[in-house]
Every structure is written in C-alpha cells, then in structure tokens.
Amino acid sequence: MKSLGSIRRSFAPWADPAAKPYILFENVTKKFGDFVAVDDLSLSLFEREFFALLGASGCGKSTLLRMLAGFEEPTSGRILLDGQDLRGIPPYRRPVNMMFQSYALFPHMTVEQNIAFGLKQDGMPKPEIAERVGAMLKLVKLEPFAKRKPHQLSGGQRQRVALARSLAKRPKVLLLDEPLGALDKKLREETQFELMDLQQELGLTFVVVTHDQEEAMTMADRIAIMDKGKVKQVATPAEIYEAPNSRFVADFVGSVNLFEGQVSKASNGAMQIASGDLVLKARNGADADTGNTVWFAIRPEKIRVTPQKPEGGDANAMEGEIYDIAYLGDMTIYNVRLDDGRIIKASTMNSARVNENILSWHDRAWISFNSDAGVVLTA
Numbered sequence: 001m002k003s004l005g006s007i008r009r010s011f012a013p014w015a016d017p018a019a020k021p022y023i024l025f026e027n028v029t030k031k032f033g034d035f036v037a038v039d040d041l042s043l044s045l046f047e048r049e050f051f052a053l054l055g056a057s058g059c060g061k062s063t064l065l066r067m068l069a070g071f072e073e074p075t076s077g078r079i080l081l082d083g084q085d086l087r088g089i090p091p092y093r094r095p096v097n098m099m100f101q102s103y104a105l106f107p108h109m110t111v112e113q114n115i116a117f118g119l120k121q122d123g124m125p126k127p128e129i130a131e132r133v134g135a136m137l138k139l140v141k142l143e144p145f146a147k148r149k150p151h152q153l154s155g156g157q158r159q160r161v162a163l164a165r166s167l168a169k170r171p172k173v174l175l176l177d178e179p180l181g182a183l184d185k186k187l188r189e190e191t192q193f194e195l196m197d198l199q200q201e202l203g204l205t206f207v208v209v210t211h212d213q214e215e216a217m218t219m220a221d222r223i224a225i226m227d228k229g230k231v232k233q234v235a236t237p238a239e240i241y242e243a244p245n246s247r248f249v250a251d252f253v254g255s256v257n258l259f260e261g262q263v264s265k266a267s268n269g270a271m272q273i274a275s276g277d278l279v280l281k282a283r284n285g286a287d288a289d290t291g292n293t294v295w296f297a298i299r300p301e302k303i304r305v306t307p308q309k310p311e312g313g314d315a316n317a318m319e320g321e322i323y324d325i326a327y328l329g330d331m332t333i334y335n336v337r338l339d340d341g342r343i344i345k346a347s348t349m350n351s352a353r354v355n356e357n358i359l360s361w362h363d364r365a366w367i368s369f370n371s372d373a374g375v376v377l378t379a
Contacts, residue, residue, distance in 0.1 A: 004242040009200075011221060012236075013046040021080075022047035022205060023068065023173065028077035030063050030229075037063040039229035040077070047082075050199050050206045052216035054253075055226035061209045064226075065175050068207065069098045082172065097171040101178040103162035105150040112137065112146040115165045122169070136164040139198070156187045163195075167202070174199075176208040180215060192218045213253055217241070225249050241299075243284075246379045250297040257303070257344050259296040263288050271376065276340050280316050283372040298374030303346035303367050305334050305359060310368045317368040320344070322359055334359065336367050 013019040021044035030038040038060045045051045053061035066072045068079060070091035079086045086094060097118075105114050112133050119129045137143045140160040150158055159179070166174055179195070180188045196219050199206045210216050216223050217237040225232045225240065225248075233245045244250035247258060261275030266288065273280040273296055280296055288294050304310065310317055323343055324335035327350075334346045346367055359365055 004236075004238040009221075011048065013049070014044070014222065019046060020083075021045060022049070022082055023207070024080040025064070026078050026080070028064075028067065028074045028079060030060075030067060030072060031075045036229050038067070038074075041229065041231055043224060043231060043234065045205065045207065047205055048203055050196065050219055050221045051208070052220035052223045053207070053209045053226060054211070054213065054216040054223050056211060056252075059226040060229040061226050062177055065098070065177055065207065065209050068173075069096055069175055070094050095172040096175055097166045097169055097173075098175040098177065099162050099166040099179055101181045103150075103158050105158060105161055105165075107150055110147050110149055111142060111153070111161050114150070114161055115168050118165065118169050132168055136168050139167070140164045155183050156191060159183060159191065163198075167204075171204070173205045173207060176206065178210055179208060180210075180212075188215070189218075195219055217253075225252060227252075243375055244297065244377070247295055247297070247377055250375075250377065255300050255345060255347075256297050257300065259298075261294065261296070263290050263292050263294055266290055270371065273376070276342075278316075278318060278340075281371040282374065282376050284375045286376045286378045288376065288378055292378070295377045296374050297377055298369055300333065300345045300347040301331075301349075302373040303344065303369045305336065305346045305348060306366050306368070307359065307363070309366050315368045315370055317366055318344075319364065319366050322361055322363045322365055325359075325361060334365075336365060 023045040025041055025043040028038055028041045029036065041064070053064060055061050063072060067074055070086065070089060073087065081095065106117065109117070115133045115136050116129050119132060137146055140163055142157065142160055142164065145153060145157060150161065153161065180191055183191060192215060208219065220237060222234060222236055223240050224234045227248060233240060233249045240249065240253055244253065250256045250258070259273065259275045259278070259280055261273040261280065263271050264274045264279065265272040270281070270283050271288070273282055273294060282296050286294060309319070318338055320336040320338040322334060323337040326333040329350070331347050331349050336344050336346060338344060344367055
C-alpha cells in the first residue's frame with residue numbers, strides 16, 4: 001500500500017467515522033468590533049492528538065486557542081471539550097492549561113516554586129506538591145536546577161520550567177502558543193522532538209499555535225492551515241505537503257512551482273495541460289474537464305536538473321538557463337529560467353562530496369519531472 005510521506009505513528013482516530021471528537025468547534029465566530037478574527041469555523045480534534053494551528057500573523061489561530069482556554073468567548077457558535085459546552089466556564093475551571101511564548105515565569109521564585117505555584121493556588125497538600133514538583137523536574141530533566149531562579153537559566157531551561165508548570169496540574173489539554181519562538185534554531189529543533197516524546201509519554205492532548213511550518217510539520221499528527229479566520233485544509237503533514245487542496249495551501253507550506261494552464265485532454269485520471277508553449281503531462285488529476293483552467297503544483301525536490309535532455313516517455317522536460325544557484329550544504333537550489341521567461345525552482349540533494357557534472361550560472365540545462373510528481377489543483 002502506497003502512502004504519502006513517512007508515517008509518524010499509527011495513531012489516526014480522525015480516519016474512524018465512529019470516533020468521537022475530544023474538542024469540537026461548532027460554527028465558531030469571533031468578532032472584535034467590525035473585525036472578524038474567526039469566521040464560522042468548525043473543527044474536530046481527538047484525544048491524545050498533537051494538533052497544530054498553522055498560519056500567518058492575524059489569521060485567527062491564537063484567537064481560537066484563547067477561546068479554548070477561556071480568555072475569550074465566541075461571538076457565536078460553541079466549543080465542546082469531552083462533550084461539555086465550555087461557554088461561561090472561566091479559565092481556571094477548565095481542564096486545560098496554557099503555555100505562553102513569553103513563558104511568564106515569576107522572577108523572584110525558584111524553579112521548583114514556579115512549578116508549584118498553580119498547585120498551591122489549588123490548595124494541594126504540601127507533601128503532594130513536593131511529590132508532584134519532583135516528578136515534573138525529573139520529567140523535564142531540571143532536577144539539578146531546582147533552586148535556581150529564572151535569570152540563572154538558559155532560554156531552553158526556562159522553556160522547560162514553563163512546560164513543567166503547565167503540566168503540573170495534569171490538564172486534559174495543553175495549549176501552546178508559539179512555545180519555541182524564543183529559542184535559537186538548533187535548540188528549537190531539539191526541543192521539537194522532546195515535546196513530541198513528552199506528549200506521547202504523558203498521553204495528553206496538545207494543541208500548538210505556530211507560524212513556523214517546519215515546527216508544525218515536525219511535531220503535529222495533523223495540521224490545520226488557517227487564513228482570514230477560516231480553515232483552508234486539515235490533514236497530516238505529509239498530506240498537507242504532497243496533496244494540498246488549493247494554491248494557497250501549496251504555496252503556504254514549503255516551496256512550490258505552479259504551472260497555470262488549460263486542460264487539453266483528460267482520461268482516466270491523466271491529463272494534458274496547455275501552459276503557454278508547454279504541454280504538461282499530469283496524473284493526480286483533479287475533477288476538471290477539457291478547457292478548464294487548472295494549476296499543476298510541483299515541489300522543487302521532485303524536479304531533476306541535468307545538462308542533457310532526459311530520456312523517457314513519461315517525463316515532462318523543458319530547457320532553460322541556470323539563473324541562480326544556492327549551495328546549502330545538504331542540498332543545492334537551482335533557479336532555472338525557461339525560454340519563455342518563467343523561473344522554475346529545483347533542488348537536489350548533495351549525496352556525494354564531489355559532483356562531476358556540476359552546473360554553473362548561465363549554463364544551459366534541462367529540467368524534468370514525472371507526470372505523477374505533482375498535483376493538479378482547480379482552486
């Protein structure tokens with residue numbers, strides 16, 4: 001059985017029609033004056049899911065998270081958690097906890113005092129607090145730093161304190177608002193895997209808001225792409241990347257080349273697309289009739305760049321000139337200007353230290369890709 005991309009784990013309750021959503025947004029709208037932040041949005045999340053809300057600033061993702069936390073109330077619609085309508089329930093009575101981008105640690109308190117704060121507010125007995133704090137310190141590997149204050153910690157350590165404090169009350173759902181935004185790139189990448197492992201170990205439901213595509217693709221079981229208060233697509237990372245449902249999603253996630261054209265022939269899922277002087281052969285065809293305008297979306301890594309014209313009947317091939325080159329160590333990115341002026345981006349992995357057929361600026365080159373390497377879009 002073929003699948004799109006790698007499978008992170010065999011957890012997929014959304015594929016079961018009988019599965020009951022754990023968190024349900026039903027026709028939720030949120031307005032701030034005349035501005036519509038969330039627009040008639042419906043969304044289902046499942047227990048133990050690591051779910052990501054991904055979108056540009058102002059798309060409504062943080063507002064959605066704040067409504068789930070109880071910091072905002074929907075203008076209309078309702079939000080259910082484990083079957084309970086959350087309307088009117090204050091944040092401190094909801095079985096959720098939120099970890100903010102700023103971490104919001106108390107500077108005058110030690111690490112263990114910060115973690116214990118919410119437990120003390122709830123009136124938990126001191127022996128139980130000590131036991132829970134110890135367990136949290138062990139979980140986030142901060143036992144040697146228990147007596148330190150936030151200013152004595154690195155950014156990654158402060159992030160772990162905030163995470164431990166959020167988990168100490170054992171919420172049913174942990175909400176994370178840009179949780180790794182304050183970390184440097186290398187530490188952010190390490191922490192992504194730690195969060196994934198921690199979420200699966202605890203068996204909690206995580207909902208993360210981020211504008212970082214790589215972060216969402218790495219951590220989440222599913223991703224909701226948002227724009228202007230609406231959800232554009234909800235799917236697994238591989239499905240979002242390999243099978244976007246629109247030009248917006250294809251262009252938003254990763255890098256993509258889009259060929260616009262008209263369907264000149266269509267039969268049994270295969271079609272030909274007339275795009276300027278080019279005729280593209282495409283599979284993964286959408287529902288489109290002859291004469292319809294469509295877009296063929298193909299990722300740069302699916303395109304081959306060669307000095308000679310490739311052989312093979314199934315390949316789309318076109319000639320151009322190397323316009324730009326970016327060497328990134330693990331890969332090289334080529335911008336190839338076709339003879340009709342279009343610039344196509346292709347990327348190749350540098351799997352060998354020495355390349356005998358190296359291409360340089362202004363060289364003539366061929367780009368090619370198979371008919372099933374991309375996806376045909378109608379919107």
